[in-house]
Amino acid sequence: MVTNHPGSPAVLVTGGASxxxxxxxxxxxxxxxxxxxxDRQPPADGVPWLDCDLADTRAAEAATHRLAEQTGGLSAVVTAAGMDVPGRLADTPAQVWERVVTVDLLATAAVIRAALPWLTSAGGSVVTxxxxxxxxxxxxATAYCAAKFGVVGFTRALAAELAGTVGVTLLVPGGMRTAFFDEREARYRPAADxxxxxxxxxxxxVLFALQQPAGCAVREMVICADRETSYP
Incomplete structure (x- = not known):
């Protein structure tokens, strides 16, 4: 169970259930x-949440507004939601390809856009x-790369746009030990080692980025296992 701290900064996390x-x-x-x-699934007990399919970006905006109002404002947004369905472009149905780009990129922008009035008022932070x-x-990985390259460009442009008003950090993680790979075909899963x-x-x-003092911003970080093969 998560313990809430009344009066402490509220942070919206997309994909916060897993x-x-x-x-x-x-x-x-x-x-x-x-x-x-x-998220589509409930997070830890005690965490306020809304069930929303981020592929519906208008619904994502509405959910952001509702949570901001319920929590009395937002001090930060962390866009952790993401998905991937690897495969060759010619073999990937258009609706699947477009869903990856929508959830990973367009919903990132939609949630942040919706949260901006509160973030600006609070002098808050964004971590993509x-x-x-x-x-x-x-x-x-054309859909996933298109989306994540888009997140990189979007965040760099957003940092320039919001400089001095909202802190913006681009976080670039390598592969992690999560369920992200579980539903993939075997050939697209990481090896056992x-x-x-x-x-x-x-x-x-993420916490380090959010805890920077006023006037200081962590623009970009790459965080990965020391033997990560996809970087550099």
Whole structure:
């Protein structure tokens, strides 16, 4: 069970019910923040959340507004939600390809856009989660690479746009030990001996970005296992 801290900063975490998002929620709660979540599944007990399919970006905006109102404002947003369905472009149905891009990129922008009035008022922070495949492309990952390269460009532009008003950090993680790979075909899963990072390590980097003092911003971080093969 997560313990809430009335009056402490509220942080919206997309995808906060599992994987990296759950690790971020847990660490935020232990560090005196009040996490709230947008996801399709419930997060840890005691965490305010709304059930929302992020592929519906208008619904994502509405959910962000509702949580901001319920929590009395937002001090930060962490866009940890993400998905991937690897495969060759010619073999990937258009609706599947487009869903990956929508959830990973367009919903990231939609949630942040919706949260901006509260973030600006609070002098708050944004942490976007890209991927090492947002800076290095591989085959059979056109949707995921397109989305995560897009997150990189979007976040860099957003940092320039909001400089001095909202802190913006681009976080680029390598592969992590989560359920992210579980439903993939065997050929697209990491090998048993693959170097994967603990999501708790990446969550600690998120917390570090959020805890920067006024006037200081961590623009970009790459966080990965020391034997990560997808970076550099």
């Amino acid at each position: 994987g990296l998002g759950a690790a971020v929620v847990d660490l935020l709660a232990k560090s005196g923040y009040r996490p709230c979540v947008i 989660i890209a991927s090492t495949l947002g800076v290095k492309a591989v085959g059979d 693959a170097a994967l990072n603990d999501p708790g390590n990446v969550a600690a980097a």
